[in-house]
Amino acid sequence: xxMRPSTAIALVLVVGWAIAALLHPMLLPEATGVxxxxxxxxxxxxxxxxxDELGRPIAQRVLAGAAVSCGIGVVVxxxxxxxxxxxxVVCAYAGxxxxxxxxxxxxxxxxxxxxxxxxxxxxxxxxxxxxxxIALCAVGWVGFARLARAQTxxxxxxxxxxxxxxxxSPPLFILLRHVLPLTAAPLIVEATFALAAMVVAEAGLSFLxxxxxxxxxxxxxxxRQAMQYLLVAPHMLxxxxxxxxxxxxxxxxxxxxxxxxxxxxx
Amino acid sequence: MVILGVATLVFLLLHxxxxxxxxxxxxxSAGTADRAALRxxxxxxxxLPLQYWRFLRGLAAGDFGHSLHTRESVAQAIAERLPYTAxxxxxxxxxxxxxxxxxxxxxxxxxxxxxxTLTSVAAVIGMSVPxxxxxxxxxxxxAVWLGWLPVAAAGTAAGLVLPALTLGLALAALLARMxxxxxxxxxxxxxxxxxxxxxxPERRVLWRHALRNAALPVLTVVGMQLGALLGGxxxxxxxxxxxxxxxxxxxxxxxxxxxxxxxxxLVVSASYVFINMLTDLLYGLCDxxxxxx
Numbered sequence: 001x002x003m004r005p006s007t008a009i010a011l012v013l014v015v016g017w018a019i020a021a022l023l024h025p026m027l028l029p030e031a032t033g034v035x036x037x038x039x040x041x042x043x044x045x046x047x048x049x050x051x052d053e054l055g056r057p058i059a060q061r062v063l064a065g066a067a068v069s070c071g072i073g074v075v076v077x078x079x080x081x082x083x084x085x086x087x088x089v090v091c092a093y094a095g096x097x098x099x100x101x102x103x104x105x106x107x108x109x110x111x112x113x114x115x116x117x118x119x120x121x122x123x124x125x126x127x128x129x130x131x132x133x134i135a136l137c138a139v140g141w142v143g144f145a146r147l148a149r150a151q152t153x154x155x156x157x158x159x160x161x162x163x164x165x166x167x168x169s170p171p172l173f174i175l176l177r178h179v180l181p182l183t184a185a186p187l188i189v190e191a192t193f194a195l196a197a198m199v200v201a202e203a204g205l206s207f208l209x210x211x212x213x214x215x216x217x218x219x220x221x222x223x224r225q226a227m228q229y230l231l232v233a234p235h236m237l238x239x240x241x242x243x244x245x246x247x248x249x250x251x252x253x254x255x256x257x258x259x260x261x262x263x264x265x266x
Numbered sequence: 267m268v269i270l271g272v273a274t275l276v277f278l279l280l281h282x283x284x285x286x287x288x289x290x291x292x293x294x295s296a297g298t299a300d301r302a303a304l305r306x307x308x309x310x311x312x313x314l315p316l317q318y319w320r321f322l323r324g325l326a327a328g329d330f331g332h333s334l335h336t337r338e339s340v341a342q343a344i345a346e347r348l349p350y351t352a353x354x355x356x357x358x359x360x361x362x363x364x365x366x367x368x369x370x371x372x373x374x375x376x377x378x379x380x381x382x383t384l385t386s387v388a389a390v391i392g393m394s395v396p397x398x399x400x401x402x403x404x405x406x407x408x409a410v411w412l413g414w415l416p417v418a419a420a421g422t423a424a425g426l427v428l429p430a431l432t433l434g435l436a437l438a439a440l441l442a443r444m445x446x447x448x449x450x451x452x453x454x455x456x457x458x459x460x461x462x463x464x465x466x467p468e469r470r471v472l473w474r475h476a477l478r479n480a481a482l483p484v485l486t487v488v489g490m491q492l493g494a495l496l497g498g499x500x501x502x503x504x505x506x507x508x509x510x511x512x513x514x515x516x517x518x519x520x521x522x523x524x525x526x527x528x529x530x531x532l533v534v535s536a537s538y539v540f541i542n543m544l545t546d547l548l549y550g551l552c553d554x555x556x557x558x559x
Contacts, residue, residue, distance in 0.1 A: 204396060
């Protein structure tokens with residue numbers, strides 16, 4: 001297996017952020033340490049991304065922020081992948097009235113911009129990381145459900161499924177053994193893209209003030225803070241923006257490369 | 267039908283979620299009697315199915331109710347803000363097409379050129395960078411450092427430039443990719459080869475035969491993305507303080523102004539559905555075969 005340099009870089013970045021997220025408990029004390037003698041310090045050797053409006057070091061905050069920003073993304077994608085796939089596969093395999101109603105529900109969810117629904121939901125649930133997670137899951141499952149349903153509809157008609165049914169295998173066995181494995185590749189590619197989308201969406205909600213509350217650092221809320229001091233301390237903007245972009249671009253790139261490798265058509 | 271589903275979803279969402287608008291309006295110190303009075307006045311004391319029925323009946327008559335906060339009619343509040351969002355979305359779409367069409371076309375025709383590589387790299391980046399990252403960065407560069415544009419000029423023409431650029435560039439990235447893929451696919455078709463074999467000038471082959479057929483998939487993406495654009499506009503409007511529908515929605519959410527949130531979300535969703543219908547109709551104009559099918 002050969003790997004293009006850009007793929008390798010993307011992979012390293014994603015793994016790096018994952019490690020930062022896991023080290024969160026160790027990073028947090030430094031990231032939330034207020035130092036009022038060092039407000040809005042521009043990048044220097046001792047604080048190489050500068051400090052924010054409470055004198056906290058931005059570099060450490062960006063690292064510590066990975067836990068909330070990426071953690072929520074990963075959990076949302078995992079939950080959405082599981083529920084959406086189950087929903088789509090069952091709808092398509094059951095067929096008939098179940099599928100007719102099931103597909104309609106997917107249509108309704110697809111009919112509005114997901115981020116708007118998430119904003120609305122997070123808004124009525126109230127700010128907080130947990131509620132952002134719920135709001136994003138409520139939106140995230142639809143894409144997987146639609147994909148899993150379409151895949152299953154095609155696979156259902158294949159000979160090996162018919163044979164399985166003729167041999168009297170129970171439906172659950174057919175789904176797990178004959179259908180699900182064949183839907184895996186496109187779903188994994190979709191999950192990679194979804195990861196980029198969800199990390200961005202979480203940051204979006206945090207940017208609107210709906211996400212994790214202070215003092216917990218998250219990239220979205222850091223960008224929100226930086227906006228308020230744009231004229232005084234423009235350096236505050238760079239760290240969280242770069243972090244967010246690195247994750248989003250890497251995940252999208254990896255999704256692209258996986259899709260090419262497995263030759264999945266969209 | 268879909269609109270009805272969306273309306274139901276929005277209604278359920280707002281009414282089943284925890285949080286009490288009456289409390290938000292009166293504050294925690296208000297007496298029980300005051301709360302009950304306000305609740306009755308707003309119709310919030312009725313059982314849920316009855317509230318749902320009133321809500322649907324109002325919708326059918328084009329009545330979105332009144333804002334809990336300002337007592338202004340929701341329809342009027344939306345009508346005031348809608349032109350701003352429409353201007354923003356329109357400008358963004360125009361910008362996106364102006365960037366994406368030539369770039370996508372060029373990279374389809376000159377495969378392997380440096381510009382093609384650049385375009386595809388820009389496309390990945392453009393798709394990955396959200397508006398609340400691009401927006402502040404653009405603001406920093408053009409308004410703070412270069413000083414070409416005002417930092418805060420919400421609602422004016424000069425203030426439209428940066429938000430439109432923010433929204434438009436992301437769309438342009440996606441669009442350029444689509445244009446390139448579509449044109450390249452069409453150029454492989456037999457009718458292009460035969461047109462060339464008949465000795466038609468390349469210009470004519472391109473404009474009459476290739477572009478018209480490549481327009482279809484591109485149109486689909488434009489239609490789909492316009493909807494996403496409306497969603498993205500919510501955040502972009504917050505970044506720049508643009509007084510459009512998005513800002514109104516967020517304000518309404520923060521105040522738990524149920525009727526206003528309902529109205530905003532419904533209007534945005536309805537425009538989304540409407541745009542998709544329009545796209546289907548345009549299909550027929552571009553490719554008469556789809557009408558017969």
